Amino acid sequence: RDSGRLHRAGSSGSGTGSGGGGMGRSPLEREREDRDREGEKDKDKDKDRSKDRDKEKGKEKDPKGKAATKDGKPVEQTRLELCLGTHLLQPSMTIFQCIHKYGSWRPVSEHSAEWPAHLTSRRMWEMAHTLTYHSAATPCGDTTTSPPAVDPSSSGTTVSATTPDAPGLSSNPSNLSSSKEAVEESKELYCGLLTEGVVAIEAAMDDTSVGAFKELGKCSFLNPGTKALLNLLRTLHSVNCNYAALLDFLQAVHEENEGGHFAGYTPINFYPLHESEFTSSKLTNKLLCQVHDPLLLCSGYLSTSWCQALAMECPFLFTFNTRRTFFELSSFGATRAMLMLQEKFHAQGEPMQFKFGRVQKQKIRLSRAHILESAMKVMTLYGSQKAFLEFEFFGEVGTGLGPTLEFYTVVSKALQMAKLGIWRNEAPTSKAVRGSPLSPDSTSEEEEEYVLAPNGLFPAPVNPGEPPNGEVLRLFTFLGQFMGRAMVDKRIIDIPLSVPFLKILRGLTLHIDDIKLIQPEFHLFLMKAWALVRQKRRLEQNRGKEPREAIRAKVNALRIDGATVEELSLDFTLPGFPEVPLRPGGAMEAVTVWNLEEYLEAAVEVLLRRSVAPQVRAFTEGFNSIFPIAQMRLFSILELDEMFCGSAQPITMEQLEAFTVCDHGYTSTSRAVRYLFAIIVGMTPAEQRKFVMFVTGAPRLPVGGLKNLKPPLTIVRKTPDPSFDVPMQVSDALPSVMTCANYLKLPDYFTEEVMRDKLYLAMMEGQGSFHLS
Numbered sequence: 001r002d003s004g005r006l007h008r009a010g011s012s013g014s015g016t017g018s019g020g021g022g023m024g025r026s027p028l029e030r031e032r033e034d035r036d037r038e039g040e041k042d043k044d045k046d047k048d049r050s051k052d053r054d055k056e057k058g059k060e061k062d063p064k065g066k067a068a069t070k071d072g073k074p075v076e077q078t079r080l081e082l083c084l085g086t087h088l089l090q091p092s093m094t095i096f097q098c099i100h101k102y103g104s105w106r107p108v109s110e111h112s113a114e115w116p117a118h119l120t121s122r123r124m125w126e127m128a129h130t131l132t133y134h135s136a137a138t139p140c141g142d143t144t145t146s147p148p149a150v151d152p153s154s155s156g157t158t159v160s161a162t163t164p165d166a167p168g169l170s171s172n173p174s175n176l177s178s179s180k181e182a183v184e185e186s187k188e189l190y191c192g193l194l195t196e197g198v199v200a201i202e203a204a205m206d207d208t209s210v211g212a213f214k215e216l217g218k219c220s221f222l223n224p225g226t227k228a229l230l231n232l233l234r235t236l237h238s239v240n241c242n243y244a245a246l247l248d249f250l251q252a253v254h255e256e257n258e259g260g261h262f263a264g265y266t267p268i269n270f271y272p273l274h275e276s277e278f279t280s281s282k283l284t285n286k287l288l289c290q291v292h293d294p295l296l297l298c299s300g301y302l303s304t305s306w307c308q309a310l311a312m313e314c315p316f317l318f319t320f321n322t323r324r325t326f327f328e329l330s331s332f333g334a335t336r337a338m339l340m341l342q343e344k345f346h347a348q349g350e351p352m353q354f355k356f357g358r359v360q361k362q363k364i365r366l367s368r369a370h371i372l373e374s375a376m377k378v379m380t381l382y383g384s385q386k387a388f389l390e391f392e393f394f395g396e397v398g399t400g401l402g403p404t405l406e407f408y409t410v411v412s413k414a415l416q417m418a419k420l421g422i423w424r425n426e427a428p429t430s431k432a433v434r435g436s437p438l439s440p441d442s443t444s445e446e447e448e449e450y451v452l453a454p455n456g457l458f459p460a461p462v463n464p465g466e467p468p469n470g471e472v473l474r475l476f477t478f479l480g481q482f483m484g485r486a487m488v489d490k491r492i493i494d495i496p497l498s499v500p501f502l503k504i505l506r507g508l509t510l511h512i513d514d515i516k517l518i519q520p521e522f523h524l525f526l527m528k529a530w531a532l533v534r535q536k537r538r539l540e541q542n543r544g545k546e547p548r549e550a551i552r553a554k555v556n557a558l559r560i561d562g563a564t565v566e567e568l569s570l571d572f573t574l575p576g577f578p579e580v581p582l583r584p585g586g587a588m589e590a591v592t593v594w595n596l597e598e599y600l601e602a603a604v605e606v607l608l609r610r611s612v613a614p615q616v617r618a619f620t621e622g623f624n625s626i627f628p629i630a631q632m633r634l635f636s637i638l639e640l641d642e643m644f645c646g647s648a649q650p651i652t653m654e655q656l657e658a659f660t661v662c663d664h665g666y667t668s669t670s671r672a673v674r675y676l677f678a679i680i681v682g683m684t685p686a687e688q689r690k691f692v693m694f695v696t697g698a699p700r701l702p703v704g705g706l707k708n709l710k711p712p713l714t715i716v717r718k719t720p721d722p723s724f725d726v727p728m729q730v731s732d733a734l735p736s737v738m739t740c741a742n743y744l745k746l747p748d749y750f751t752e753e754v755m756r757d758k759l760y761l762a763m764m765e766g767q768g769s770f771h772l773s
Contacts (some may be wrong), residue, residue: 402739
């Protein structure tokens, strides 16, 4: 305490003076006192500045803290409103939404159906948009009560909303044409490109169906924000999957408008994300927990819960194996689901609280000579049964899985015979693809002609103005039943459906880009013809600037590959199918440059929809008689092909070493086994198909390849039968198989060349029947 008093007493004296106790101050203490004095001076200055500001504003604080004017009267705070032209902007709208809806870049008929609401124009991004603000009491567009103009250098009353310049483009509005011309050019541009570009993008976006959450709409527990987020994810995923179509469209815009608004467009390098980037591990694990719960399976909860809704509308959130498990356990009834779940637990070595018996099997015997007729009767009688269907052939001793798989393979080939007339066939009559249903390379006397479809099978068109052929509809109904039954029993079929037909199966709408995979030559003509139509539109826009006769002469001079439209000798019938008119009396109506656009629109509509609508309806009815075809929406187009036709991946050495079993005289290091592995890996894809067909009875391996082949491929040693009268050498014996167990009996050949010759001979000649070996 004494030291403290001395410090205070000596603070007014010199630094060297002494206080009552004779003690002096240290330099540190003097520095601290100087800082305290400076701080008090700063506080006094701040108070003075605050009082000056209050005086300038004409306000002062009363004892109770209420704000008042100079006269002491309370005032209200001013509220501002933003306007774009005469439109008042709502606080909930973003600047982009306001400009897109009310901006001056839009055509005059902004609310008409002629201008799609989801499209924009280059003008919207290049021109400056002026927003005005005013007091809330001042109406929009009222110049009499609006605030006075303010110098732009000060706090102005206008705000310009612009965007950064695109690569190679100038955003200066003075470089643009007049407003009316720009609007018309933009409308003409998009109307012309809708057919080949924007429609292609909309086709890609069909998978999203923005705003059409049919399944998620049933889920009351999802709030609007969650639905909007899922909708955004679906749109982004669809754009990512169809990036090629988007880039093609942008390139078409650039090439078509060389020298116009898009002259300086620089193509964007777009690299799609991997599918796993959209997968949610948490939702995947949650769904697996749900489908592995026996009580939920028995109660049918999965078909009405979030599992069904989310998996159907947003399948990309889950892995392919997870969706396949959900599909198998939720689509075929509680009994089949419980038995499949029991098999899964048993295969994984995990105990299950409940035990069920086995699925009943229905054995059916039929004739190879009348395979298609017999199969149609079988599907009519037994297609909807819950039991597994097993097939045998008259006069053969084979039974079990092998003959069953071969039944589906043989019927698949029979459905591709050209004489049925149900598929488009690109093979000329004189050069038809020939072969037996079991071996396409066969040249026997009983050979049949088969459909040639490099891009996959698509229904042959029928005349939409006449009643459909009953036999054709009967075959498509059977095809739906056949494919549905193969899916229920997890069998592999050999029907290479085209991507457009798989889109129909998945419930999507076909568009002009799908013609590229159906009729490539006609698609090429369509693109050239649409380019001519756009040229015709541009010429017709100059009616007020040039004489009508001059414009008509220029239109008549337009050509496609050096020929006028009239010189092509087209009529209003479907190209390649003169018996299918595009409209009544179309065979007698010639196509000219003046009705070319009508011809193109009618051709696309008939080719993709009207001429195949009866077949699609029949196929859907047949499939729905087995189980709902809507369940196939769980999978993408490529996944559907793998689900129906099996894995198309080549067999590798790693797969053979990891997923084959060597027994009864062989090990994985045996000489004959190493020879066999080297021969299989060296086969072409077609030869590997023949090998798989020889061993399993199906032309492809199941989904997942050798890993998921049940039973696994087993290789055992085959020795010559000593009961023969003439001793047989090892080099004379042929390999044989037990297709019901995927069992390959392989002699221990001395060289790889001998094994290759004998194996190929058995693969080519040892098919078509089942006998004892």
